[in-house]
Every structure is written in structure tokens, then in C-alpha cells.
Amino acid sequence: MLDTYTVSFFGHRMIDNFPKVEDQVEKIVRHLIQEKQYVEFLVGRDGDFDQIVASTVRRVKRAVRDDNSVLVWVMPYPKAEYEDNTESFDSYYDEVEVCQESCSAHFKAAIAIRNNSMIERSDLVVAYVERKSGGAYRALEYAEKTNKKIINIAESP
Secondary structure, eight states, rough: OOOOOEEEEEOOOOOHHHHHHHHHHHHHHHHHHHHEEEEEEEOOOOHHHHHHHHHHHHHHHHHSSSSSSSEEEESSSOOOHHTTOOOOOHHHHEEEEEEETTTTTTHHHHHHHHHHHHHHHOSEEEOOOOOOHHHHHHHHHHHHHHHHOEEEEEGOO
């Protein structure tokens, strides 16, 4: 049986320094793919940081190895964007899932519930949180409260 190492990612919707953030994410993803038996990368699709993570995971998988990891888009509830473009999303992400804990919640609460669910199943939380407000900050707070291993790349030099 594979020893799965699960990583979730949370960051601000708007990122100013794409190259720096992308470089930091790439170093982490590359290290995990090389060092862990099997890695499950969990990502939302809610802003710049999520897009950086998804494209970086795909690129590193192609460059390093693609047989020991999976890129999973975790939706808070079924989204029309997915329903209208299922084939495209299914070819981009290795897996697409709807978080069961959040899918019946009010849409304003669903993303936070989905984020907490992702954190609970993670061994590592990678964040890009510069300011003490917003959903990414609340996810980081929850990860700290639940004693998860955390890397906040906004704090990297």
C-alpha cells in the first residue's frame, strides 16, 4: 500500500510577484515529488495562487516524474464552470472532487468549510499569506490551530 503524503495550498486571490511565488512553489513541489512515495496535491481554483500551484504541479510532474503524485481540484460545491467544461478540467487535473462537508452549506460558508476539510486531511499546508485578512489567512489560522506542518512562502526571503 502506498504511503500517501497530502499537501493543501492556500493563498491570496491576487498575487503581485508571480515569478517569486512560482519559484517557491516549484521548489516545494519538486522536493516532495522526489522525496515522498506518493503525493496528493489539493488545490482550490479560487484565484492567482491556486492557478500558480496547479500549473507548477503539472510542469514539475512532467519534468521530474508523474507516477507518484496526483493534482486534485477540490470544489466546495458543484460549479457551473466545471459542468460546462468537464472534459477540459478532467484533462487538466488528475482528479476533480466535490467536498462533501461543504456542498450542502450556504455558498458564503462553503469555501471556508472546504478549506478546513482540505487542511484536516493534509500532512502539510503550503500558504501564501501576506496580510491578516481573507480566506487564505483564515485557512492558515485553522492549520495553526490544528497543529499542521505549515510553510508560508510569503515569509520566505
